[in-house]
Amino acid sequence: MYKLTIEETAYFCQPDETVLDALLRENVNIPYACKKGTCHSCMVRSPDTPPPEAAQAGLKSTLKKRNHFLACLCHPEQDMVIKLPDQSEFYTEGTVVANEMLNRNTLLLIIAFKDAFEFNAGQFVNLQRPDGLTRSYSIANIPQQSNTLEFHIRRLPNGRFSEWLHDEIKVGDSIAVSEPRGHCFYLPERHEQGLLLVGTGTGLAPLAGILTDALAQGHTGPIYLFHGSREVEDLYRVDEMRQLSEQHENFQYMPCISGKHVPEGFIHGRVNDVALASLTDLKGWRIFLCGHPEMVNQMKKMTFLKGAASADIYADAFTVSPT
Ligand SMILES: Cc1cc2nc3c(=O)[nH]c(=O)nc-3n(C[C@H](O)[C@H](O)[C@H](O)COP(=O)(O)OP(=O)(O)OC[C@H]3O[C@@H](n4cnc5c(N)ncnc54)[C@H](O)[C@@H]3O)c2cc1C
Incomplete structure (x- = not known):
């Protein structure tokens, strides 16, 4: 069993538990979504000790160097001091400029930003509700189309985030949007390829x-x-x-x-x-x-x-x- 320290409070990680599961069991308010290392919403930092290599899978080398890691992939190998992310570190506020139905259960949501939002078409971002609930959504437009991101959101019956977007979010509301993530995008090479x-x-x-x-x-x-x-x-x-x-x-x-x-x-x-x-x-x-x-x-x-x-x-x- 290893000790996890956050702002001088100690929590304990049981053998076979991930850091994320231990913190959720201890009621620590940490954002998370997929629990599989895909969405990166549970990224935290270990300022003093390098985290296990497996907990840094898929992170940019700049983040790895600064000891960021994914709590959902981390089985500690020693006691750790953990710093939860500052909201403004990875999230930008955008404004909803359009929300309309594409079919009976799919919402078109367009979010605009003051400055250019850099991404590759096909990547996804995490959207975050003011209470910290976080979900991943894919970007449907291309970067050249102005400072906006377009999303297609399917309403899931009793889905906490998708129902909130469908029922409560209005044009003019602001919403927190993470950096773009994922490797599923087009690279302009081999133009003749199928x-x-x-x-x-x-x-x-x-x-x-x-x-x-x-x-x-x-x-x-x-x-x-x-x-x-x-x-x-x-x-x-x-x-x-x-x-x-x-x-x-x-x-x-x-x-x-x-x-x-x-x-x-x-x-x-x-x-x-x-x-x-x-x-x-x-x-x-x-x-x-x-x-x-x-x-x-x-x-x-x-x-x-x-x-x-x-x-x-x-x-x-x-x-x-x-x-
Ligand atoms: C990389 C990535 C990209 C994504 N992109 C998109 C996107 O572009 N558009 C989009 O709409 N979603 C996308 N998703 C899914 C999205 O992140 C959410 O998981 C989804 O919106 C549901 O969240 P929720 O909070 O509404 O549901 P939750 O409250 O999290 O409920 C999910 C629960 O619903 C139940 N459930 C699962 N499937 C069904 C089903 N078919 N019918 C009824 N209940 C079910 C399960 O019990 C599940 O645990 C993406 C996910 C990932 C990982």
């Missing part, structure tokens, strides 16, 4: 950013976007995507419905099955997978088995927070 984009539900958000970026940067290889849901009412931006595919010869849009009622112009089947049946050889392709964790994990394996190099497979699984 791009396969597969998403479920609001997985379209990062894919829309990646697609817009690739087209704007003059990507010449074939680009396939497969967007799926159970019912047609849960797809969105269908007309815009169809229009884009008319404007760009190399872009194919495949809206997929897994439920029984499939209107004309839509493909019947689960999005992963349809994508894999349509493209049988993925050697040399770049793959982007976003949305339901099961779909993302299955497609990572299958696209690799169909020839894509693992370094060319980018994925964002929309894991929900454990209850």
